[in-house]
Amino acid sequence: MKRILAVLLVLAMVFSLAACSKDDDKKTSDNNNTNTSNTSTDSSVLDKEITLTLWDIAVEGDGNRPAYDSALADLKAKYPKVTINETVTENNAYKTKIKSAMGANELPDIFFTWAGAFLGDFVNAGKVHCLDDVLQPWIDNGEMTAAQLGNSTYNGKHYGVPTTYNIVTLFANMDILASVGYDHIPATMDELNDCCDKLLAKNIIPFGCAGKTDDTWCVTEYLEPIIEKTIGAAALKDIMTFGKTWNNQGVASSVDLLQSMIKKGYFDPDGMALGNEEVKANFMSGKYAFYQNGSWNCGDFANKEKVKFNVKAGEFPVVDAANGKLGMLIGGPSDTIAVSEGPNAEAAAAFAVELGRLICHYGYLKGSGLPAWKVWGDTSEVLPIVQEVAAICANAVDYVLFGDNAMPADEAAIYLEYVSSVYGGAVDGAAFIKGLTSEIR
Amino acid sequence: MKQKQKYIAIFLFLLPALLLFVGLLIAPIIMSIYYSLFNWNGLRALDPAKDFVGLKNYATLFNERIQFGSALKNAFILAGLSVFLQLPFSLALALALGKKIKGERAFLSIYFLPVLISTVVIGQLWLKIYNPEYGILNTFLRKLGYEGENIRWLGDQSIALGAVFVPTLWQYVGYHMLLLYAGVKGVSPELREAAKLDGCTDWQVNWNVVIPTIKPIIKVSVIFAVTGSLKSFDLIYVLTNGGPMKATEVPSIIMINQLFKANQYGIGSAIAVLLIILCFFFAILIGFVFKERDIYGKK
Incomplete structure (x- = not known):
């Protein structure tokens, strides 16, 4: 009896291994179909x-x-x-x-x-x-x-x-924008201000941004593009990556611009008490018109079961055309x-x-x-919103790495504390650059 | 000779515990003191000659940015609230349950329940309660007729500290209650009866007989409450991580942020050393205070 049982067990193992092998072969086959590299x-x-x-x-x-x-x-x-x-x-x-x-x-x-x-x-x-x-x-x-x-x-x-690379992306709820007469993402600061005022008049909050301590990086997703579109990518890169001084009036005016937008009510006043997942969920439920964050969110926003409206990807408008240009992006590998x-x-x-x-x-x-690698295989099913981001990157002028990644940990911690204070209204542009200049460089 | 063998036997029996005590408690404290004297990021190899900064890390703690003093103040406020709010409340519950009321065991379990629940779960629960938009607290206020802006319990600098302390205090009421309840139950029934025969009311029995008898347990509760407040971390970390804008920071939060976010291993170690010193200091101080006021007048 024991021998029969043993034989049955061995047969079961052989069959299950064969099944696994078949499955693995299929995966290898899928892989071979798409992996066209000779390297x-x-x-x-x-x-x-x-x-x-x-x-x-x-x-x-x-x-x-x-x-x-x-x-x-x-x-x-x-x-x-x-x-x-x-x-x-x-x-x-x-x-x-x-x-x-x-x-x-x-x-x-x-x-x-x-x-x-x-x-x-x-x-x-x-x-x-x-x-x-x-x-x-x-x-x-x-x-x-x-x-x-x-x-x-x-x-x-x-x-x-x-692996992949990402940029800060301005995601827009196009259904909400249509309700205030916009069929495109505002391309200039005048358009953005006009759009936000119209949204406020309809009791719609334009932007959502998390301000909880662990999610201060979400505020940098707004502040850094504004600085970049004010002083230019090269100047921001000098500060963030190459250790130039923070004592830059363009940085101060960018901080003041962000704070003026907050004071005008363009940002969810509850943001300081919310984490990023809550803010993102609010955007996905249609509470905000815009959500500026990493392009890694594309997959979630393209999910029609979770998001019932049309989302488009764009970039923050140019603030000062003397230095800033469209295509100056925050992010990279x-x-x-x-x-x-x-x-x-x-x-x-x-x-x-x-x-x-x-x-x-x-x-x-x-x-x-x-x-971040050369694209291979069948890409016909790449999500349209990812293609929109790819189009932005195709016209990229320059990339500046996310600030908290670009700076050493001790400097990044100080920087994020100041950014949090900016969002909370405790520090203005002048105090921001003065503080960072004295504490970092 | 026998005396010598006896000492060797005692030593051998104590050795495992001693090794554990030294290895798990004394050695890390000494290491922390050592590391607190260096400007080191904890990642590369320490270069004692190059990285030594003496007591500079301790001075740095009190600069304008780190604001360790402010965090310490928050911890002291929490300790004060624990001693003067949480403990009296726990004592009142213990005294009430100690009177053999109906459903004593059920109440005991209910009050102790928050101690058993994971702090992270409690944090998530209170995050939902405090949510400015759909939180039960704001919903309740709106039902009562409040029509102003959403109250940002954890996002407003002026009220966040209080909002964080409420669940922190609530969570451990059951813990202190259980300690004190055990003491109350240990009070001899003869003592109570004697006081009753002398004409004492329930309140007078509690005040003059029960509370003085359980003073050693009250002392332990006070030590746990004060040192626990100085070391408080987990619930605050989940709720605000010290924000908004440092409003709810306590020393342990700064320590973790310096150690693992800013890579300032020396400063983080300095905070650890200060916390150890403060906890020992308050434990000794509380012991001294309670010793002075022993009901039998002994020191």
Whole structure:
């Protein structure tokens, strides 16, 4: 009896393995249909049994989760001997977790990070593996440009694999705009002011912006484009990235402009008490006419089950035409996959490059960002709103990285405190530049 | 010889606990004191010669931006409210339940329930209560006839501190109540009966017999309330994370932000050291105050 049971169990295992194999074959096949690249990293290190740890922020419900799932499924089929132990953590908690792990020398083999100063601190600590060798074949083959690697390049060496990239985008509820006579996103400041006044006259709040302490970055999504469209991208980049002084009258007048918009009632007065998810939900329920935030929201806004109105993507108008221009954008390649120094670094590096490229591919298709890699496969189903953002980027004059990513952590913390005070009305333009000049530079 | 063996046996039995105590408590405190003397980001290797800044981190805490003094003031307000509002309320509940009222066990469980619930869940619950638009509090006020702007309980600098303290105090009423209730139940029934026979009212029995008898437990509750307030973190972190504009900051919030957001490991360690010192100081002070006023007049 026991023997019969054993035989039955073995048969069941064989059938289930065959079923798995069939499924994996299908995934590989899907992958082969879309992956047209001739480039490949030296994958011999991935042809042996190895377990790699991966930490990221693509929690369930996050716009990037489907892209991670698809990318990991493809790679599981391609490298069956590689086991990935993935740990996902919510964004804010992740920042604490990854820094603690860094301090304790317990980094995972592969980890999500933000390019710019955030990754720079890790690189300076000597704990991130250089990816020059594994990235070079892709650069040589034109799959990836050195420009896209700029934010994760330190002292001429590449330490990160960009996935998708994002820009600050002005999302507009076109149904609400139509109700005040606008069939387009206001293109000038005069139009924007006129539109906002008409919205207020109809008791519609023009803008939603979260101001809760953890979500101060949402205020920078308004302030930084205003500064950029006032003093120009080069001047803002000098301040944010290259350490020039904050003592700039254009910055002060930008802060005053944002505060005047708040005082006029253009922003939800409850914003200071709300988190970003609440504000985003308000926009998706039709409470606001505009919501300015990262282009990673495109996938959510294109979801017709969640959003019952037409959403268009645009950019904030030019404030001072002497310096600012349309196409001066905040953002760029920031979401990055990095590899820690350690015994698995070589295999992790080979895996990370392909993982980053696939996340980019699926993220673009599913609306969680724009491609930092050369686009491949069938892109006919890319969401229209993502195509609108892509069109903005196609006309980009210059990019300035998100301020809190561009600055070192200590400076970013001070900067965000001042931005919070600006939104709360406690600090005006003059005090903003005076404070940042004395405390940062 | 026997005496020596006895001491060795005592030492060996105490050794595991001693190692745990030193390894988990004393060593981290010493490490924190050490790190608080350096300008270090916690990521790269510490260079003692280059990074040493002495007591500068402690001075930096009180500058205009970090405003540690203001956070400390908030913690003291919370401690004051805990001692003079939360504890008397908990004591009143303990005394009432200690009288063997009907449904004593049910009330005990209900009052203790918030202590059992995760702080994050409580935070989310109160976030909903305080929501300016659909929160139950503003909805209730509007039902009562309030017609002004939405009250931003957690977004208005002038009221956020109070709004954050209400759930913080509420959550631990049950905890102190249970401690005090255990004390009340431990009071000898003969003592109560004797007081009753002498003509005391219920109030007089409580004031003159029960409360003096449970003073050691009240002391423990006061120590927990004060040190707990100085260390308060989780609920405030969930509700406001110290905002708006630092209005609800307490020392632990600044410590976490300096450690993990600003990468200022030295300053974060300095705050940790100050918190340890303050907690020890208040624990000793409270012990001293209660010792002085022992009902038997002993010190």
